[in-house]
Amino acid sequence: MSRAEQKERTRQTLVATSRRLFASRGYAGVGLAEIVRESGVTKGALYHHFEGGKTALFRAVLEEVQQEVAARVVAAAEAAGDPWQRLKAGCAAFVEASADPEAQRIMLIDGPAVLGWAEWRAIDEAASASHLAEALTELVDGGVIPPRPVAPLTRLLSGAMNEAALWLAQSTAPADLPDTLSALSALLEGLRPEGLGQEGLGQEGLGQEGLGQEGLGQEGLGQEGLSS
Amino acid sequence: MSRAEQKERTRQTLVATSRRLFASRGYAGVGLAEIVRESGVTKGALYHHFEGGKTALFRAVLEEVQQEVAARVVAAAEAAGDPWQRLKAGCAAFVEASADPEAQRIMLIDGPAVLGWAEWRAIDEAASASHLAEALTELVDGGVIPPRPVAPLTRLLSGAMNEAALWLAQSTAPADLPDTLSALSALLEGLRPEGLGQEGLGQEGLGQEGLGQEGLGQEGLGQEGLSS
DNA sequence: CCTTTTCGCATACCAACGGTATGTGAAGGT
DNA sequence: ACCTTCACATACCGTTGGTATGCGAAAAGG
Numbered sequence: 001m002s003r004a005e006q007k008e009r010t011r012q013t014l015v016a017t018s019r020r021l022f023a024s025r026g027y028a029g030v031g032l033a034e035i036v037r038e039s040g041v042t043k044g045a046l047y048h049h050f051e052g053g054k055t056a057l058f059r060a061v062l063e064e065v066q067q068e069v070a071a072r073v074v075a076a077a078e079a080a081g082d083p084w085q086r087l088k089a090g091c092a093a094f095v096e097a098s099a100d101p102e103a104q105r106i107m108l109i110d111g112p113a114v115l116g117w118a119e120w121r122a123i124d125e126a127a128s129a130s131h132l133a134e135a136l137t138e139l140v141d142g143g144v145i146p147p148r149p150v151a152p153l154t155r156l157l158s159g160a161m162n163e164a165a166l167w168l169a170q171s172t173a174p175a176d177l178p179d180t181l182s183a184l185s186a187l188l189e190g191l192r193p194e195g196l197g198q199e200g201l202g203q204e205g206l207g208q209e210g211l212g213q214e215g216l217g218q219e220g221l222g223q224e225g226l227s228s
Numbered sequence: 229m230s231r232a233e234q235k236e237r238t239r240q241t242l243v244a245t246s247r248r249l250f251a252s253r254g255y256a257g258v259g260l261a262e263i264v265r266e267s268g269v270t271k272g273a274l275y276h277h278f279e280g281g282k283t284a285l286f287r288a289v290l291e292e293v294q295q296e297v298a299a300r301v302v303a304a305a306e307a308a309g310d311p312w313q314r315l316k317a318g319c320a321a322f323v324e325a326s327a328d329p330e331a332q333r334i335m336l337i338d339g340p341a342v343l344g345w346a347e348w349r350a351i352d353e354a355a356s357a358s359h360l361a362e363a364l365t366e367l368v369d370g371g372v373i374p375p376r377p378v379a380p381l382t383r384l385l386s387g388a389m390n391e392a393a394l395w396l397a398q399s400t401a402p403a404d405l406p407d408t409l410s411a412l413s414a415l416l417e418g419l420r421p422e423g424l425g426q427e428g429l430g431q432e433g434l435g436q437e438g439l440g441q442e443g444l445g446q447e448g449l450g451q452e453g454l455s456s
Numbered sequence: 457c458c459t460t461t462t463c464g465c466a467t468a469c470c471a472a473c474g475g476t477a478t479g480t481g482a483a484g485g486t
Numbered sequence: 487a488c489c490t491t492c493a494c495a496t497a498c499c500g501t502t503g504g505t506a507t508g509c510g511a512a513a514a515g516g
Contacts, residue, residue, distance in 0.1 A: 002512080002513090003462095003463075003464070003511085003512055003513070006464075006512095007463090007464065007465095010464080010465085026341070027341070028256070028341070028342075031501080031502065031503080032502080032503060032504090033501085033502080033503095041465075041466090042465070042466050042467075043466090043467095043503090043504085043505095044464085044465050044466050044467075044505095045464075045465050045466080046465095047504075047505080048463085048464060048465060049464090049465095053503065053504065054503065054504090104345075108340075109340050109341050109344075109345055110341050112336075112337050112341075112394075113254070113255070113256070113337050113338050113340075113341035113342075114256075114341075116254075116337075117332075117337055117394055117398070118398060121394075121395075148407075148410070148411060148414070149403075149407045149411070151404070151407075152392065152395075152404060152407045152408035152410075152411045153411045155391050155392050155394075155395040155408070156388040156389075156391065156392050156408065156411055156412060156415065157388065158391055159387045159388045159389070159390055159391020159392060159394075160384040160385065160387045160388035160391075161384075161387070162387055162391065163383050163384065163386055163387020163388075163390065163391075164380065164383050164384050164387060166340075166345055166349075166383075166387075167349075167380075167383040170345070170346060175377075176379070176380060179376075179377045179379075179380045180380035180383070180384065182376070182380075183376060183377070183380045183381045183384055184384060186376070186418065186419060187384065187415045187418055187419070188418075189418060190414065190415055190416075190417060190418010190419060191414060191415070191418060230483080230484095231482090231483055231484075231491095231492075231493070234483095234493075234494095235492090235493065235494095238493080238494085259472075259473060259474085260473080260474065260475085261472085261473080261474095269494075269495090270494070270495050270496075271474090271475080271476095271495090271496095272476095272478095272493090272494055272495050272496075273493075273494050273495075275475075275476080276492085276493060276494060277493090277494095281474065281475065282474065282475090
């Protein structure tokens with residue numbers, strides 16, 4: 001095996017191992033000793049690949065998780081038709097993807113605390129939030145929603161979805177997911193001038209491959225007023 | 229000085245010192261050695277007052293911060309008239325109070341990471357989120373907004389406000405605060421059936437004593453479509 | 457081919473950290 | 487006056503993230 005191959009392989013092993021451990025027990029709950037042991041390397045290798053030590057390793061893991069979530073959001077949005085549908089499909093996909101407890105601890109809990117909010121937000125912006133901002137800008141430019149600064153709205157919606165995903169991850173009621181998507185849909189619909197075809201915010205044919213969210217015994221999704 | 233007095237005083241000193249340090253450099257960035265040194269006590273005293281060690285100390289600090297924020301929210305809400313106005317005034321007060329960088333690091337960044345999301349949310353619920361849920365329930369019961377499960381909506385709005393506060397704390401544009409309040413107002417208004425007197429989400433006589441947010445050179449607040 | 461350099465990684469070590477076991481002296485009851 | 491309580495101090499420990507240095511095989515040079 002060539003040296004470059006081996007190097008990349010070691011790096012990926014380190015990222016994969018620490019991702020699994022960080023996701024299950026949190027950043028502070030995992031020591032470097034355990035990471036390097038389960039990776040089959042030593043601390044020397046870790047610091048050779050990640051100059052910043054534990055923090056840099058976490059950053060690599062976070063970026064990987066963020067890009068996976070973003071990929072799902074983009075795929076869902078592209079499968080939808082008009083800009084308004086793309087926004088709603090993207091939001092629904094984001095909430096569903098972020099509901100994965102594995103991604104949560106890394107992306108939403110430890111991320112801001114370990115890297116600081118500024119850097120966390122920069123990564124989030126590059127991966128996901130930028131798409132949300134673009135979608136909103138497009139809707140404003142297209143006259144679908146009234147003119148309004150998109151930056152604050154982007155933050156509000158991004159935060160709403162993050163928190164909702166956190167809540168969903170530990171909720172037991174199967175109705176919580178559709179109820180949340182319905183409520184999010186209602187908030188988005190409220191941005192539009194009165195009465196422009198209120199569709200639900202559900203999964204109409206957008207990529208939802210093996211999320212573990214299926215089979216929760218709910219019908220349509222996105223309809224309102226069911227199950228308090 | 230009596231023993232009980234001295235005990236309470238030591239405890240308060242520890243909480244105040246660690247609150248200041250946690251706020252400025254984060255939970256992980258402050259060691260117990262520094263806390264006890266600046267408090268004028270030793271580690272023995274710390275562990276005598278806080279059995280859980282550093283975590284328990286942080287919990288005490290978090291609860292203090294949460295209660296202060298909640299007090300401001302309640303004061304603002306009570307100063308408003310009808311339930312709908314109370315909701316909006318409370319939301320505005322929450323965003324403004326949470327925009328304080330001191331409270332942020334403790335309440336929004338380190339809180340979930342140190343205590344875990346479940347415990348953090350329990351504290352948040354007891355202090356602030358419960359009031360939001362009550363306000364929403366009241367509005368549903370009063371027929372002001374259509375029937376809908378309030379729990380998901382509470383989480384969405386709570387998350388939106390948290391993230392917005394985080395964003396506002398590091399934003400430099402003075403228009404960001406009014407723009408955010410305006411956007412939040414628009415989202416809330418969207419929950420109401422069409423056309424019921426769209427007032428802005430500003431400070432109309434609700435308690436905003438010395439927040440440091442005044443004088444940001446903005447007019448009305450809560451109007452839409454200005455700046456950027 | 458053989459030499460030399462490179463570099464991916466291992467070994468050994470360290471200061472600092474959170475945490476604990478034990479000691480102590482003054483306040484408060486009797 | 488005695489004894490008990492208890493709010494703290496002292497001394498110590500295991501583990502942690504981090505670093506300086508050594509090594510051996512793969513690549514580069516002749």
